[in-house]
Amino acid sequence: MNSPPDLITVLLVEDHRAVAEGLWALLDDYDDLTVVGWADSVAEAEPMTQQLSPQLALIDYRLPDGTGADAAARIRAHDPAIAVVILSADTSDSALLAAVEAGASGYLLKSAGGDEIAAAIRAAAAGETLIPARTLMEVLARHRESARLTDQQTERLESLTAREQEILALMTQGLDNRAIADRLTISYATVRTHVRGILEKLEARSQLEAVAKAADWGFRPTPPAPPPQPPEP
Structure with missing residues (x-):
């Protein structure tokens, strides 16, 4: 698909059709964003990426055959240039860490508004990391402490x-x-x-x-x- 050079092409990965259609309609309101396709599972995300070559994948974290982190890892293994933004209702540290480890540039809650999502897509497509280093360091510290306590409990x-x-x-x-x-x-x-x-x-x-x-x-x-x-x- 040939698009103007300033138009950001987006692949949606979302298993709920109504949500996907809502996101598609929302992003169509922005002149510099265009949705080029929709996948509803981890398994479908990679072949859709190969077929459509989007600049960015906007991925739901909970998918029927895995997580958004799984989909992100497969997509970026095929083409590391594709940016990824995770859209999720999961606020846990483990979900955020999994997304970061899979190469996601951003992690937004599903309560985010249209302008926030659009801004995140633009920033990620431009190569920016949307998760502040301080936030990531705090999450990693909590994760390490949780792992330490779990090991201690197991030992007891x-x-x-x-x-x-x-x-x-x-x-x-x-x-x-x-x-x-x-x-x-x-x-x-x-x-x-x-x-x-x-x-x-x-x-x-x-x-x-x-x-x-x-x-x-x-x-x-x-x-x-x-x-x-x-x-x-």
Whole structure:
């Protein structure tokens, strides 16, 4: 498709037809922008890019067969000169980082107005990065801290002995120490000793807090083994 040199050609990647049509109509209101096509999935985005050679892809982050970051990575692997702006309802740090790692120049929320979207398209097509370095540094810092805390939580859960894990699993079922002792056929004093160990390792002040922390950290109790079946006659 031959276009005037100052006309920015845009490919839409959006799985909801009504949204795509709305964006198409919105961008048509700007004399320097023109939509050249629409893809509704990650799989369709790359071949549409090869066929239409747009200057920029405006991509929804949530697609039926992946993310906008997946689509961006495929598009830019085919042609790194194509700019990418992600349009998303996802405000998470992980989504923003994935978009940046895939080569997106901008990341806009779907609440953005037409002028903001048009301005982002123009800037990205001109080679500008729309995500401030300070914002990206803050996101990376939060991401690293979250990863550190997750590793720490995993280590604490893995520090529990097999018996402590067994008792914690029963605690998550609402059993008190006496009931746990009866269930495991061990002494009440032994259960209390193990519970103290669980609280210490999880840095919990009560059994309720230990159960809450374990659930939040991804503790998955191992289901009890089924009782042995009597031999068949």
